[in-house]
Amino acid sequence: MRNEQKQEVIRASGIAKSFGTTEALKEISFGVNEGEIFGFIGPDGAGKTTLFRILTTLLLPGKGSMTVLGRDVVREFRKLRGEIGYMPGRFSLYMDLTVGENLRFYASVFGTTIEENYDLIRDIYTHIEPFTNRLAGRLSGGMKQKLALSCALIHRPRLLVLDEPTTGVDAVSRTEFWEMLRQLREHRITVLVSTPYMDEAMRCDRVALLQEGRILAIDTPENIRQGYSRRLYSVRSAEKFRLITALRKFPETRTAWPFGEDVHVTFREEGRASGLENFLREVGITDARITEIRAGIEDCFLELMGGAHAGP
Amino acid sequence: MGKQAVITVRQLVKKFGAFTANDHLSFDVYEGEIFGFLGANGAGKTTAIRILSGLSQPTSGSVRVAGFDAAREPEKIKKNIGYMCQKFSLYEDLTVRENIMLYGGIYGMPKKVIRERCGELLDRLQFSAYGDRLIAGLPLGFRQKLAFSVAVLHQPRIVFLDEPTGGVDPVARRQFWELIYETAAAGITVFVTTHYMDEAEYCDRISIMSEGKIVAIGTPEELKSTWQAASVEEVFVKIARPQHVTI
Numbered sequence: 033m034r035n036e037q038k039q040e041v042i043r044a045s046g047i048a049k050s051f052g053t054t055e056a057l058k059e060i061s062f063g064v065n066e067g068e069i070f071g072f073i074g075p076d077g078a079g080k081t082t083l084f085r086i087l088t089t090l091l092l093p094g095k096g097s098m099t100v101l102g103r104d105v106v107r108e109f110r111k112l113r114g115e116i117g118y119m120p121g122r123f124s125l126y127m128d129l130t131v132g133e134n135l136r137f138y139a140s141v142f143g144t145t146i147e148e149n150y151d152l153i154r155d156i157y158t159h160i161e162p163f164t165n166r167l168a169g170r171l172s173g174g175m176k177q178k179l180a181l182s183c184a185l186i187h188r189p190r191l192l193v194l195d196e197p198t199t200g201v202d203a204v205s206r207t208e209f210w211e212m213l214r215q216l217r218e219h220r221i222t223v224l225v226s227t228p229y230m231d232e233a234m235r236c237d238r239v240a241l242l243q244e245g246r247i248l249a250i251d252t253p254e255n256i257r258q259g260y261s262r263r264l265y266s267v268r269s270a271e272k273f274r275l276i277t278a279l280r281k282f283p284e285t286r287t288a289w290p291f292g293e294d295v296h297v298t299f300r301e302e303g304r305a306s307g308l309e310n311f312l313r314e315v316g317i318t319d320a321r322i323t324e325i326r327a328g329i330e331d332c333f334l335e336l337m338g339g340a341h342a343g344p
Numbered sequence: 345m346g347k348q349a350v351i352t353v354r355q356l357v358k359k360f361g362a363f364t365a366n367d368h369l370s371f372d373v374y375e376g377e378i379f380g381f382l383g384a385n386g387a388g389k390t391t392a393i394r395i396l397s398g399l400s401q402p403t404s405g406s407v408r409v410a411g412f413d414a415a416r417e418p419e420k421i422k423k424n425i426g427y428m429c430q431k432f433s434l435y436e437d438l439t440v441r442e443n444i445m446l447y448g449g450i451y452g453m454p455k456k457v458i459r460e461r462c463g464e465l466l467d468r469l470q471f472s473a474y475g476d477r478l479i480a481g482l483p484l485g486f487r488q489k490l491a492f493s494v495a496v497l498h499q500p501r502i503v504f505l506d507e508p509t510g511g512v513d514p515v516a517r518r519q520f521w522e523l524i525y526e527t528a529a530a531g532i533t534v535f536v537t538t539h540y541m542d543e544a545e546y547c548d549r550i551s552i553m554s555e556g557k558i559v560a561i562g563t564p565e566e567l568k569s570t571w572q573a574a575s576v577e578e579v580f581v582k583i584a585r586p587q588h589v590t591i
Contacts, residue, residue: 075513076484172385199510202384203541203580228511231542231577243513273525289518290525292545293564334514 038065041191041222042087046096049082056082058245059096064224064238067217072226073233073329074242080226081121083242084195087224088118101190114142117189121196123180127169131160131179134168135186142187152219153182156212174205181212185221192216194225198232210235230330241333248336253329260327260335262286265305266294268321269312278315282308289334296331347374350501350533351396356405358391365391367556368405375501378524378534380544382576383553384584389537392553396535397504398422410501423451426495429506433491436480440471443479444494451498458497465493485516489523502533509543521546541577550576554584 042064049057057079064070072080085091087100089109098105103112125134135157139146150157160178163171168179177197184192194213198206210232213223225236233239233253241248241256249256269275276295279288284307286298299305305322312320327335351373358366365388373379383389394400396409398418407414410424434443441462448458466472469489479487488508496503508524509517524546528534536547544550544564551561560567560583564576571579 075516076511078513174385200539202539202584203577204384204584207577207581229540229542230514231575273522273529276522276525289514290521290546292542330514334518337513337515 040064041066041102042098042100042224044087044096044098047083047086047093047098048095049079049086049091050094055245057086057094060245060247061096062240062247062250064222066222067220068237069213069217069223069225069235071233071236071239072224072242073228073230073239073333074226075228077244078242079245080242081195084118084193084224084226088116088193089113114187115190117184117187117192119180119184119192119194119197121199123176125168125176125180125183128167130165130167131171132164134179135182138183139186144187146186149186149188152188153185155215156185157182159208173201174208177201177205177209178212181209185216190221192221192223194223196226196228198227198229206232230328230333233329239329241329241336243333243337249332256329256332257327260332262298262327262335263302263305264325264327264331265297265299265308266291266323266325267297267308267312268294269317269319271317274315275312275317275320278312278317279308281315282311284308287334291330296325347377349373350375350410351535352406352408353396354406356392356395356407357403358388358395358400359403364556366395366402369558371551371558371561373502373533373535375533376528376531378528378536378546378548380547380550381535381537381553382541382544382550382580382584387553387584388556389553393504393535393537396421397425397427423498424501426498426500426503427506428491428495428503428508430488430508430510434479434487434494437478439476439478440466440482440490441475443490444497447494448497453498461497465497469493483516485512485519488512488516488520492520492523492527496527496532500532502535503527505534505536507538507540507543508536510538510540541575541580544576544580552580552584559583 040063045061046059047057048059072083074080082091086093086098086105089105089112092106100112101115105112129137135146156178160175168176171179198209216223236253238252240250267275267279276288276290279285279295279297284299284301286300288295288297308322309320349372354370356366356369357364369392381389395402395407395414398414398421401415409421412420414421438446444462444465445458466475509520524534538544547564549563550567551558567576567579571582573579573582
């Protein structure tokens with residue numbers, strides 16, 4: 033799976049950042065390879081935005097060092113800025129400019145023109161081109177996202193940094209957006225993306241799971257799933273709340289977390305799932321379906337957070 | 345178990361000029377049910393929710409919520425529902441207790457009752473030590489649980505939640521859903537709108553809107569099997585914008 037001549041485009045060593053007494057980042061280290069889609073997955077407050085702001089030279093690290101595209105983020109910030117495309121969490125569009133004006137403005141800031149790099153954004157921009165003369169403020173969420181991506185790409189950056197690009201965007205637009213990111217690989221653009229949505233991890237080449245300023249794991253999504261060491265079971269019943277309560281009472285239960293229609297359960301000792309069916313029947317839950325399943329990224333995240341308690 | 349409808353919508357139409365935002369919607373939501381109301385941006389969800397919560401009038405059709413008619417008795421509806429959105433629900437510069445007192449007061453509850461429920465609520469959430477802390481300094485997961493509890497403080501028949509668990513960590517998210525399950529098990533209907541298809545999987549039943557119409561309704565399991573999809577997200581992508589040409 034691993035490519036031999038991988039070139040690292042980001043190398044972070046012991047990056048820490050505090051705001052007052054809050055430690056937003058606690059000495060984190062990682063590398064990102066050229067041409068990959070690398071995801072930082074974590075909830076609000078995990079440190080994703082702080083990290084991206086350091087990476088894009090908008091914030092000084094408190095400790096540690098980082099090189100991006102071979103340049104030091106502190107000493108060579110000016111040169112670096114021209115080589116990065118950055119899309120902050122709240123799309124940085126001018127709402128009182130039209131779609132076309134926004135794009136032209138971003139091109140001119142980076143000393144280029146739309147025509148020069150149009151091939152790079154064509155696939156994305158064609159979706160919004162019919163609305164060239166509409167004010168950005170009057171676009172839907174999905175269209176704003178596409179315009180913001182076009183603006184971040186118009187100077188042909190080598191690295192694209194996207195801070196929660198899919199937050200607040202509907203599922204159809206999200207799927208399209210990930211498709212666009214994959215197409216950027218053909219242009220050898222490295223993509224760094226953050227998201228609070230665990231399910232989006234599977235769309236990245238590699239991910240770092242971030243929680244309270246620390247990296248819990250860093251690998252391909254598949255390897256992270258394979259690293260889940262316990263046997264995991266899914267239990268389903270029409271009466272979810274009763275089921276959860278009962279699972280928590282079962283003496284062998286180690287963890288029991290609701291997962292959509294199911295409850296995912298681990299046991300203190302492997303193989304103790306066998307007694308569960310009887311236990312549930314005794315407390316009046318007769319429709320329970322128990323199946324062993326493979327852990328998803330969210331199961332891994334819960335486990336890595338220290339999920340060794342049965343829940344609240 | 346006889347299912348009693350707390351929301352009954354029949355042939356609901358809402359027009360803005362020539363534009364039809366809600367095009368003959370008909371559906372029921374039952375007591376103690378967790379109902380997910382989904383749709384793409386601009387599908388007409390917000391319009392429908394404004395009508396269901398007594399903030400807007402239907403152009404035609406009948407809408408009954410908590411036993412009251414949306415066209416004639418919107419004020420009564422407002423008193424019998426709760427509402428929580430992710431972005432804003434609590435006043436950051438008030439303490440936990442002040443927020444509870446404020447919302448109780450807005451719903452016209454007697455001070456004595458508010459104080460009692462405030463104590464119960466803080467006990468149940470194990471927040472008693474935080475009663476006099478400002479909201480601003482509290483973790484997101486904590487705030488969400490509190491915001492939800494405040495939204496049901498007046499014991500409404502129905503509580504509306506707008507993207508309730510966006511952004512919180514996986515543990516806090518599950519604690520929040522357990523709170524929702526507990527509330528639903530006690531008979532309060534929970535009406536959830538969300539963009540987050542993962543979140544939809546937690547609902548008992550979901551509906552998907554597209555271009556002003558309901559194009560699918562059922563349990564997550566039913567929808568996944570009907571549309572031969574592995575997830576609600578896949579169902580959504582298949583049907584929410586059928587005319588849409590993908591790249």
